[in-house]
Each structure stands twice: as structure tokens, then as C-alpha cells.
Amino acid sequence: MELNPAQLESFAAAGYLVVGPLLPPERVERLRAALDELWNAWSAELGVSRAAYCRVVSQWTNLWESHPAFAEQLRDPVCTAMAANLIGCRRVRVFHDHVISKPPGQSSAVPWHQDYPYWPLQAPRAVSLWLALDDATPESGCMHFMPGAHREGECPAVDFLNDSKDWGPRRLAVRAVPVPAGWGIFHHCLSWHTTPANTSERPRRAYISIYMDADCTYDPAHSQWHPMNARVTVPPGGVFNDDNFPIVGEAP
Template structure:
């Protein structure tokens, strides 16, 4: 469980690093399982970004539906309990998982963005968990955040990935300070769906492996917008995500 200080840090900054949660042996085994998913054709998971030369990343979505070892990692109830602490929700559902693999040497920095505006949900509160499978630094694709930006609502901004600069409408340069977050294998990051963030390019000689798991508090409802994960599910605008595709990971009951 998280300490009161960790909860306070997340509420103030919109992100939190949980150090050394898995052993290096555990995360190495999960990395091997993740590598297998790249070359396996699943019945339900799907490639959303192919990757390739000078791409931001390679991406495959809904791994949990096809690959038991990755499902084990995605469904870890301890992380879901942490999200329950951070949000105050009595129930946490899975939206989806996906891997994000930055190619070696020639990847681009990811676009600055807020997650929430591109997710098909109306209410604030969803949390993203970012799990690296090796030590990650600025050199090989670490995450970076604008601390406190989760409290600003949906923002308009201009960003230069190469110069690591961002200008947010209505905010001073002091308020938009970029915070790089290097992280060790076995640790993970949690960030609020409205926190501005991006990932540095991978300039190392090895691919950078990471995976995200997106959590939904109980009050989250579908806003009717198109999204690859909700396509074909016949969800109705305004309904809660009570569907087998969005399983409960932890609840008060």
C-alpha cells in the first residue's frame, strides 16, 4: 500500500514513482514474455503502431486477452489497490494494457500530450501505470512530466520535442517546468490522466521496453467518442464501463 506521503505527492504533482516493486528477476521474466508477444499473432490483441525507422514507438494493445504471463502482470491487484488509494474509488476496472517499444538509435521523442482528452470517457480520474522492463534514463527514453498539470483541465500548448520545451496557454515558464523521471527496472510510474507528459527519444543501442496499464475508477462513463478499444462494443454514451472487456481488478467487496 502507498504511504500518506506518496498519496500527497501524487495529488500535488500528478505522477508518482513506486520504487523497486518487482525484483529484477521478475521483471526480466516479464520482459521475456513481452518479447514473445511481439512475434505471436493473438486472437484479440492488435498492433496499433507498427514502429520502424525514426518512429516514436511500436505498440500492441490488449495483451491481457491473449497472453497469460502478461495478463498476470496487468491484473496484479496490488497496483490496482494503489490506484484505489489515489482516486478514492471503491472499484477499479481495466481500460486496456499495451506495450510501447522504442526502437534503438533512431526513435523519436513522443508527442507531448494529456491522456484523458483522447480516451473515450467523460470524468477525470483514470490513472495510467507505466512499467519499464529495463533501467530507463533520458538517454534511452525516460518519461517526463509537467508537475501539477493534472489540475489545469484540458490545456492548449505548444511543444518542441527536440528542445524539450513546452508552453502552456495561461501558464508561466515557472509553472511548466519539465521533470525528467529516470527509473530502475522493477519500479513503475503512476500518472493522472490529465498530467502533461512525453517520453524522450531512445538514443541507446537497445530497444526500450515499456508497458502501460490504464485504470478506470467506478464513476467513469463512456463519452461516445471513437477509440480502438471500444470499437464494436455497442456502448451507449453516458454508461459506465460495465463490460467484460473492462474487468474489475479490485473492489471493496
């Protein structure tokens, strides 16, 4: 599966692109099972039930280092080639991956934001692949985008606890983007996006891989607090170190 010119144009215009199905049902189930294994192990380490653990924690990072199923998915040649094409680079490396879970009746909305203001990258040459592990519907908390807003440049980082962006009359342009399990949404690191709470009776789990141009350089001044800063071993202005930020794929 390769992206065609119309898809590339759509991504450039809107800042996001729905692609699917990217994974067959058996691979989706393998990732779900891998997540179950990790949740069981991590909750047991803390001496709490898995249900209690997942009520408190909603995001887990660098799963590619914790389970081979996520390491394999992160390096999927189809997905990494698409990421390289959308960025417009030859090779991509991982910034990090993460799972975000919205359990039924126990989640909250994620406010409107761009990702890039939180990342210690010198330039916005990165995309996220938001891969649905469950059917993501408007009721369960699917992604919402403001099409084209990525072309308006970077804005200051949003305070996730207090800020609430008001689009005014532009709110009519907001698009809910429901996708079935196994489908993906690539989105630009400057895209404006949000997700509502999960008001359904089903889980809403998503595996997100963040790919950047392999030649991206480290800029801690752009985001001094990001947890990935602790994993960087190169000086400011250097290309990210391969051990914690490996090159995982390339354009065809």
C-alpha cells in the same frame, strides 16, 4: 506495499508518483519473455523479420488478452490497490493496457500531451501505471512531466505529428523521471508528459496499464475516434461492459 499519506499528497500535488520496486527481477524477465513470444508470433504471421516488424510498430494494445503474463500483471493486487487509492475509488477496471517500445536508434520523441482528451470517459477518474521493463534513463527516453499541470484542467487533444507545446519560462520546472526496470510511475490522466527518442544503445520497453474508476461511464462524444470505442457495448452514459473492461482490483 501500500501508499502512505505523503505519497498520496505528492501525487495530488505533482500528478505523478514513482513507486518501486514493484516487480522483482524474475517477474520483469517473465514479462520481457512474454513480449518476445508475442513479437515472434506476430512478425511471423506477417512474414517479416522481428527486427523489421519492431522498426515499424512501436505500440501494442490489450496484451492482457494475448498472454497470461500480462493478464496476471494487470490484476496484480498491489498495483490495482494503489491505483484505486490514487483515483480515490473503491474498485478499478481496466480501460486498456499497452506496451510502448523505443528501440535504440529507431525511435522518435512523443510530444507533450495529456491522455484524457483522447479517451471516451465521462470524467477524468483514471490513472496509468507506466512500468519499466528496462532501465529508463534520460538517454533511453524516460518519462518527463510538468509537475502540477494536471490541476489546470483539460486542454484540447494534441496533434502528435504537428503540435509542439512551448512551456516558455515554465520549462525550467520540467522533471525527467528515470526509473530502473521493475519500478513504476503512476500518473494522472490529466498530467502533461512527454518522452524523448531513445539515443542509447539499449532497448526501452514499458508496459502501461490504464485503470479507471469502476463506476466510470462511457462518453463517446469525448473521443469519437479512440479504438476502444469498438469494444464498448453499452450506450452513452452507461458503465463500461465487464467483458472488455473487467474490474481488476480494489482498494484495501
